[in-house]
Amino acid sequence: MTALPPAALRKMSWPARVGWLVIALMCLGIAGYASKYLIHPPQTAAQALGNPLGVPFLVIHVAGAVVALVLGSLQFIPAWRKGRLGRMWAPHRWVGRVYVLGVLVGGMAGLILSSRSSAGPIATAGFGSLAVLWIGFTLAGWRAAVQGRIADHRRWMIRSWALTLAAVTLRIYLPLVQVFGLDFLPWYRAISFLCWVPNLILAEVWLRWKSRPIP
Numbered sequence: 001m002t003a004l005p006p007a008a009l010r011k012m013s014w015p016a017r018v019g020w021l022v023i024a025l026m027c028l029g030i031a032g033y034a035s036k037y038l039i040h041p042p043q044t045a046a047q048a049l050g051n052p053l054g055v056p057f058l059v060i061h062v063a064g065a066v067v068a069l070v071l072g073s074l075q076f077i078p079a080w081r082k083g084r085l086g087r088m089w090a091p092h093r094w095v096g097r098v099y100v101l102g103v104l105v106g107g108m109a110g111l112i113l114s115s116r117s118s119a120g121p122i123a124t125a126g127f128g129s130l131a132v133l134w135i136g137f138t139l140a141g142w143r144a145a146v147q148g149r150i151a152d153h154r155r156w157m158i159r160s161w162a163l164t165l166a167a168v169t170l171r172i173y174l175p176l177v178q179v180f181g182l183d184f185l186p187w188y189r190a191i192s193f194l195c196w197v198p199n200l201i202l203a204e205v206w207l208r209w210k211s212r213p214i215p
Contacts, residue, residue, distance in 0.1 A: 024073040026168050031069040034167070037062045050118040057109045064106025068164050071099045075157075096157075100142050103160065107135040119188050126192025133200075134163040155207055162203035166196035 041059045048054020074095055111131035117123040141156030173191045177184055 023165070023168070027069040027073045027165070030168050030171055031066045033171075034062045034066055038066070051113055051116055053113055053116045057112050061106050061109035061113055064102045064104070064109060065164075065167055067102030068099055068106055069167060071095050071102065072161055072164050075099070075161075096142075096145070100138055103134055103138040103164070107131045107138075110134075117192075119185060119192070122189040123192040126189070126195075130163060130166055130192075130196045133196075134160065134166075137163065158203050158207060159200065162199040163196050165199050169199060170195040 037059055042048035042055055045052045045054055048058040051058065075092065108131070111128055114124050114127035114131060117127060137156050138160040141153050141160055144150075144153035144156055170191060173194060174188075176182075177187045177191075
């Protein structure tokens with residue numbers, strides 16, 4: 001399960017490579033920050049972002065998401081995906097399987113959490129849709145890999161990774177709300193969609209651009 005095909009990475013300019021490296025480092029940073037919920041689990045709903053289902057589902061969601069962020073970042077490395085003979089090799093496959101497991105755990109817990117979001121039905125719809133699509137795209141990518149449809153597998157996993165990055169974009173938007181002194185609640189509802197819809201649109205644009213016919 002790879003974020004970018006190796007051939008595409010080799011053709012990328014150095015600014016693009018730096019951009020992908022920055023994204024991977026941000027994923028690792030967000031994973032480290034979120035791990036505080038694993039080290040010091042919330043004991044009350046107030047400590048779990050005000051969600052009455054936050055104990056224990058916030059911890060479960062964070063655990064799955066951290067696994068997906070960290071292991072998904074590793075799949076950017078072309079050498080990690082291909083052996084010397086260009087064949088798919090064991091580390092990529094096993095890391096991919098654990099990534100899928102992380103998404104399933106994090107996505108299911110996230111879906112449960114979204115049903116009782118303190119921001120109301122709009123946030124429930126935003127985060128709930130994210131969870132459903134995250135799980136669906138990831139399972140579609142896994143199924144394509146099992147069936148040997150590698151091109152389809154890559155496309156689905158690019159979509160899955162775009163939704164995994166919602167954990168990063170969410171934590172970019174939230175501080176901006178505070179910096180600009182915006183009303184938190186309506187913007188939080190908007191961010192429940194903004195944290196993943198643009199990511200998915202960009203992934204689709206990239207996929208269509210890479211698949212365009214060469215004149």
